[in-house]
Amino acid sequence: MQRTVYVADDVPTNIELVEAVFRNDPDIIIKKAGDGKELLESIEKNGTPDLIVLDLMMPVMDGFDVLRRLKNIREKNYFPIIVLSALTDKQSIINALNLGADDYVTKPFFVEELKARVYNMLKLKERDEFLNSSLDVMESNLLEKLQMLEYTQLEIIIRLGKASEFRDDETGRHIERIADYVNLIAEEIGMNHEQSMMMRYASPMHDVGKIGIPDGVLLKPGKLTDDEFKIIKLHTIIGGKILSGTTLPLLELAKEIALSHHERWDGTGYPLGLKGSDIPISGRIVTVTDVFDALTSDRIYKAAWPIEKALDYIKEQRERQFDPEIVDAFFNRVDNIIQIKKAKADVSSVKPIVQQIIDGDVSIEELVERWR
């Protein structure tokens, strides 16, 4: 490895002497400076060296001043400094060492001694560099793993989402819109960035329990009987079951939402009939956005409401079905919400793929080919 060694001395023959010591080492590149100012300027221009051999008595700026000025730089990016000086008095030696000189050699010096001290110091520097670069490698490794972790958590949502898609007619778009609305409202009520993102990622799983509802109930075009409605309500606790038994914060939150997004502020919701602030805030947010989006979307059993009518309903249900604070936050951001609704509109009311096969809309062979 090539090493840049500065020699700072106002006497050219002194520099030549040091140069002579390393003439046979192709890895040592000697740079020269006639005084402290010249040295600092050259370092500023060419970057930090691997080592400095520093005279103390120099014109313009002396060695003590150089040591003072390099202190901060060397704390961050260490390189050794060997003082090579004709000053042999106690005070000079102590001053230089106290200012951070790593070594103090007096002139006249043994060529071989200087050589050995320089190589020892470069070895120390190498160790420092090795540790530092190991730290860098580890840090980027850690960052990569953290990104992978976030990505892997999202994979859970995506897989569960894709699994649900096969069960009812809600396409991914309803889920996308809910995530956007929820993120907006979370921000609006003062959640920090991380909390809002968690809400965004957890909310798409609120209806995952529908995977467990029988087709006869889930896909029924007409009005449900009382018993069928009881079964539909189960999707909250089935969702809670599917998302239970975890220590991942994202899934904890998703479970809370699945369980609580049909509770009502006035206590008449399900499955537990919780009331007011006993309902988790996450569920109170999702319920408003879920109702808004469901009302304004086509469903097997009903046509979409106009947006204005849905907004009236939400206002009317303030403090009944919905937490008043969340309703207020919803209306503070209602322009953005309507924008999302329009930008991410359903392409068409899509039937579950298996229903399409049963109905003959698509052949099995075509499907196999398409997904091959």
Add this chain to the structure above:
Amino acid sequence: MQRTVYVADDVPTNIELVEAVFRNDPDIIIKKAGDGKELLESIEKNGTPDLIVLDLMMPVMDGFDVLRRLKNIREKNYFPIIVLSALTDKQSIINALNLGADDYVTKPFFVEELKARVYNMLKLKERDEFLNSSLDVMESNLLEKLQMLEYTQLEIIIRLGKASEFRDDETGRHIERIADYVNLIAEEIGMNHEQSMMMRYASPMHDVGKIGIPDGVLLKPGKLTDDEFKIIKLHTIIGGKILSGTTLPLLELAKEIALSHHERWDGTGYPLGLKGSDIPISGRIVTVTDVFDALTSDRIYKAAWPIEKALDYIKEQRERQFDPEIVDAFFNRVDNIIQIKKAKADVSSVKPIVQQIIDGDVSIEELVERWR
């Protein structure tokens, strides 16, 4: 921070002189040694010091020998050594430095100079320690994140597994057994530990596509019509769809298995009718274990076969339905497989929970209470 500094010298007054230098610093603990052997023995007994002030001329073992013997230890766990010697000749200085001494001070010495050199060296050591401990922290951080990553990947399996549980009568036990069998066979055919573990984790997702099959087909107690059988076959490509669009190796493998675990060695399987080694090895492994476990388990539409009869069937299908190599591997481990089958037997033929509610086996209220 307390620092242990060894002073090795055969002349007690020399040691006392160094002791006097640090008398006022409560953080410096001086330990003494009268020669090199005593020094090394004390280090071996009490652990490595933070710094050594080393005389060169000592009886029993001299300082040069100490430097030689400490070389390996210091490479792993650095601590500085300052030589403090009456030897002022060129060769001694160079020898000591070449043997790794970090500093060389000649006697008689300035008290303040020695002090400054010791403190400088301890600062270098501190930097080294800081970098090393940062590395340790990062490393344990990285390990933790890696474990989290593995754990989070498993979460995907668990969630999808729980979601499937609500759809048909297969309890988690079938899935557990398959994972065990597959792991055994993967090992038997020479996959390494990581590959076998991947197979173990990916195989439980082979039937996840059943989430997309309508209840009327999936839960039908009687024989399926041709059209219904076509729909059942779709679970392979639906599974592939649910597990698609990923860069996680585990999900890649799971997708491959979902798609290929009903292909047959003779080319008469589905969905693609692949033949022989065109079928991914992962699918060829899962199909043998899946058939064995399905045959020996009760199902809505059939009773369990005796193990012997199932084994005969697998033998008979060698080179027809199954890869002969996998069948051989299966029989090489058949004792373990039967053991797993018995150890992880189904408790009872469990109905999907929602079916239990519909049938009145459990009330909704009870379920809400149980899962609360």
